[in-house]
Amino acid sequence: MKRNLLYLSFAIIALLSFSSCGGKESQKNPFLATSSGRPYEIIVVVDLGLWERPAGRALYSALEMDVPGLPQAERSFKIMYTSPHNFDTTLKLIRNIVIVDVQDIYTQARFNYATDVYAEPQTVLTIQAPDEKEFETFVEENREVIVDFFTRAEMNRQIRLLEKNHSDYVMAKVSSLFDCEVWVPGNLVSSKAGEDFFWASTNAATSDMNFVIYSYPYTDKRTFTREFYMHKRDSVMKKNVPGAKDGVYMATDTMSVDTKAITVQGEYAFEARGLWRMKGDFMGGPFVSHTRLDKANNRVVTVEVFIYSPDKLKRNLVRMMEASLYTLKFPSQQVRDKIEN
DSSP states (O other): OHHHHHHHHHHHHHHHHHHHTTOOOOOOOTTSEEOBSOTTEEEEEOOHHHHHSHHHHHHHHHHTOBOTTOSSOOBSOEEEEEOGGGOOTTGGGBSEEEEEEEOTTOSSOEEEEEESSSEESOEEEEEEESSHHHHHHHHHHTHHHHHHHHHHHHHHHHHHHHHHSOOHHHHHHHHHHHSOBOOOOTTOOEEEEETTEEEEEOOOSSSEEEEEEEEEEOOOGGGGSHHHHHHHHHHHHHHHOBOSSTTOEEEEOGGGOEEEEEEETTEEEEEEEEEEEEETSSOEEEEEEEEEEEGGGTEEEEEEEEEEOTTSOOHHHHHHHHHHHTTOBOHHHHHHHHHHO
8 A cells, every 4th residue: 555655646746847847748649639627626436325425425525625725715626526337428528537446356445547548638546445444544544645646737737838828027037036947827917026036916906816036045954944934934025015005014924834845846845835914904815935945056045926816716826826836947957957858
């Protein structure tokens, strides 16, 4: 079981790292249809009786886990389901598919995954188990792995879209100010530059999407701690993201911030996600950031996305923008990619 879990974990990393490293675009299979459905929609192919029993409820509970770092509860996916008998040509076009396969021919529970089986782009995860009890236990133990697998697949698709259609203006400004490359959506049309700081925004009244990058010298490993990060974020945002009135500025809701170590383009990154608010005003929303060490220049670079959308759901906005964080490349990485290509 551990080997199969590790295999899926490697698949998650591969899904995200391929496009974020600027790899060559795969050739579209001319015999495959284009997949259907919206981002973060998923269909479960399962015997309807099993779906209503504890094994099926365990899978449903995993897929409806709340997205972390949002001000209101929003589940990870929009969930649909169908029996294997009704899994017809139309349903096979859906972009995210989970197939439940419980048979006594198996000796243990395990994952199998495949891409572009019936359509393109598409991710199919099959969960095999010898009986319903073992299926239930396996799913409960790997809830986050399942959610992360499909979340990364969706982000990978967004990265590929960004590769084809991103803001040339923002990329040029980031290159000029930080000697880095990053892809953000083309509708981030407003911007502001400061000292070792750049902010791009859609500047919309709602569903407002924002990207921030800032840098500072690296001193020691204490840089990559929750306390240091929040102190640095608050000082940078107070200086560079003021409110509409004097004395109003962006601050971090310290009680909401979760941090962890992740890998981006094969290197360590410090991820933080939580809520921001305007000190002295009622505005606020979610943010996600990556803080990374640019070893060649002995500096720390933080890239962040934040959302202001008080009247709409925020899951897809946050995740769409979060994909941009994985596209950040330092000068040394740009050179390396050119050599390898």
